[in-house]
Amino acid sequence: MSSPNDIRKGTVINLDNDLWVVVSFQRVSPGKGSSFVRSRIKSLSSSKVVEHNFKSAENLTFEDVGFKKMQFIFGDEHMLTFMDGRTYEQVAIGRDVIGDDAVYLKEGLDVTVIMHGEKAIAMELPLKIEFTITDTEPAVKGDTASGNVSKEATCDNGLKIRVPIFVSVGDVVRISTDTGEYVERVAQ
Numbered sequence: 001m002s003s004p005n006d007i008r009k010g011t012v013i014n015l016d017n018d019l020w021v022v023v024s025f026q027r028v029s030p031g032k033g034s035s036f037v038r039s040r041i042k043s044l045s046s047s048k049v050v051e052h053n054f055k056s057a058e059n060l061t062f063e064d065v066g067f068k069k070m071q072f073i074f075g076d077e078h079m080l081t082f083m084d085g086r087t088y089e090q091v092a093i094g095r096d097v098i099g100d101d102a103v104y105l106k107e108g109l110d111v112t113v114i115m116h117g118e119k120a121i122a123m124e125l126p127l128k129i130e131f132t133i134t135d136t137e138p139a140v141k142g143d144t145a146s147g148n149v150s151k152e153a154t155c156d157n158g159l160k161i162r163v164p165i166f167v168s169v170g171d172v173v174r175i176s177t178d179t180g181e182y183v184e185r186v187a188q
Helices: 095-104
Strands: 012-015 018-028 036-043 049-055 066-075 079-083 090-094 110-116 119-124 128-136 150-155 160-164 172-176 182-185
Touching: 018 119, 079 095, 079 119, 090 095, 090 110, 090 119, 095 119, 150 172, 160 172, 160 182
Parallel strands: none
Antiparallel strands: 012 018, 018 036, 036 049, 066 079, 066 110, 079 090, 110 119, 128 150, 128 172, 150 160, 172 182
């Protein structure tokens, strides 16, 4: 038995004879009462997403899962396909399972795929990913005087982000996958 304090994104919980994967979680310590973990969990059998609060004193059954380093190779409107670089084994995960993290995927990106038995159930992105800027407005003299210190840019996978005005087309930038924000320009 495990404690709700051990919950992480991608944790698989056996709840009511169904497997649920944790999509997101937040630890809450109210001023009065005991602490709890507020979570969004997704059923692996029905793909239904629900919000569930776990009391800190509750006992949970975590399922054993494996983690495989895989590479994103392609996707369509419903499925995203990943490949193990050593065995060339391919697995597909529904775009709905990946959720908002799908915007960071680009061909050749190394990710961690969470496996339950032979089934791929979730994916974890690296904390930071490098993208090449394919489109942005050039910096205009005087922009900083008006307080305009960032501009919109389009990355090589179509992702739109805010970047500092000194970033130009062809620059490689590092983006945080937690916040979706620009972190730094990569030296070339």
